[in-house]
Amino acid sequence: MKIGVIGLGNMGSGMAATLAKKEFTVFGYDLSAQALQAISEHGVTPISQLSDLIPQCDVVILSLPKAEHVQKVCLDEQGLLAHAHSGLIVIDTTTSEAQTSRDVAAQLAIKGVEFIDAPVSGGPAGAASGTMSMVIGGSETTYTKVLPVLQAMSTTQVHIGDVGAGNIAKIANNLLCAAHLITTSEVVNLAAKAGVSPEKVLAGINAGSGRSGVSQVNFPKWILNQSYDSGFTMGLMRKDVGLAQKLAEQYNLSLNLTGKAIEMWQASDSELTDSQDFNEIAKFIDNDLY
Numbered sequence: 145m146k147i148g149v150i151g152l153g154n155m156g157s158g159m160a161a162t163l164a165k166k167e168f169t170v171f172g173y174d175l176s177a178q179a180l181q182a183i184s185e186h187g188v189t190p191i192s193q194l195s196d197l198i199p200q201c202d203v204v205i206l207s208l209p210k211a212e213h214v215q216k217v218c219l220d221e222q223g224l225l226a227h228a229h230s231g232l233i234v235i236d237t238t239t240s241e242a243q244t245s246r247d248v249a250a251q252l253a254i255k256g257v258e259f260i261d262a263p264v265s266g267g268p269a270g271a272a273s274g275t276m277s278m279v280i281g282g283s284e285t286t287y288t289k290v291l292p293v294l295q296a297m298s299t300t301q302v303h304i305g306d307v308g309a310g311n312i313a314k315i316a317n318n319l320l321c322a323a324h325l326i327t328t329s330e331v332v333n334l335a336a337k338a339g340v341s342p343e344k345v346l347a348g349i350n351a352g353s354g355r356s357g358v359s360q361v362n363f364p365k366w367i368l369n370q371s372y373d374s375g376f377t378m379g380l381m382r383k384d385v386g387l388a389q390k391l392a393e394q395y396n397l398s399l400n401l402t403g404k405a406i407e408m409w410q411a412s413d414s415e416l417t418d419s420q421d422f423n424e425i426a427k428f429i430d431n432d433l434y
């Protein structure tokens with residue numbers, strides 16, 4: 145199977161390298177010449193024009209920053225659709241918007257191109273080792289056709305529903321992760337002020353019912369040691385909480401506690417730039433402790 149990966153950043157480069165290691169024929173495309181150059185060292189053939197890439201592929205994987213990039217890459221006059229053939233399958237791993245997934249899928253379908261949204265968790269390390277988790281939206285038929293590719297990139301695949309459902313599940317997950325970062329930073333700070341060290345209170349939390357992915361993974365791996373090198377940026381998490389807010393507005397839903405978390409993530413841009421690590425939100429809670 146010949147696979148094209150479009151977007152060779154923190155996540156896409158790892159996915160392309162993983163697939164090449166597992167003996168797929170992999171081509172890579174990115175606007176950045178540096179990203180193209182870097183991927184050639186991982187068994188992936190860099191291609192600098194979409195018009196050369198798309199006709200060679202059975203499957204195209206997208207790993208782009210936002211929904212607007214997905215729309216542009218797929219539907220622009222000289223985009224993927226213009227060069228696509230019937231039977232091509234697009235796997236969009238971007239954390240995008242359900243409506244964009246549905247619109248793009250409908251346009252591609254006119255030319256016989258299938259689409260699934262398959263946003264991921266696991267960070268650059270998961271992408272580079274093929275151990276990500278994926279939440280998937282798309283028809284059972286398309287999902288089954290690309291399952292070997294999904295399994296080569298990830299250890300867990302959860303088929304959520306039709307096109308767009310993957311992005312809804314991913315946004316729900318990331319809103320919780322964003323909120324857990326704030327609540328856990330607050331309680332660890334509270335315990336520290338009351339005389340219990342962050343390490344000790346986290347050991348207690350992780351043995352109890354207050355634990356989460358944030359307390360079990362993010363705190364020991366990126367926050368307490370102040371490494372802040374997860375490969376996921378403040379800018380991307382602010383995008384994701386913005387998507388959650390947009391979805392809530394679309395359904396006339398008022399978010400209370402998670403709404404407050406969204407406000408805090410947005411307000412943090414006065415102190416934390418888009419390029420900083422997303423775990424640095426802890427500094428917004430207490431700049432001395434974290």
Ligand code: NAD
Nearest residue numbers: 151152153154155174175208209238239264267268375376
């Ligand atoms: P990134 O910014 O590192 O990479 C995006 C890449 O897309 C860049 O190399 C950029 O040059 C390229 N690009 C942008 N527009 C393009 C275009 N029109 N044509 C071709 N290439 C284009 O981002 P990332 O961290 O790899 O994240 C990618 C997606 O995965 C995002 O939606 C993000 O929310 C999601 N995600 C990231 C992580 C993480 O830990 N980094 C984890 C889970 C999900």
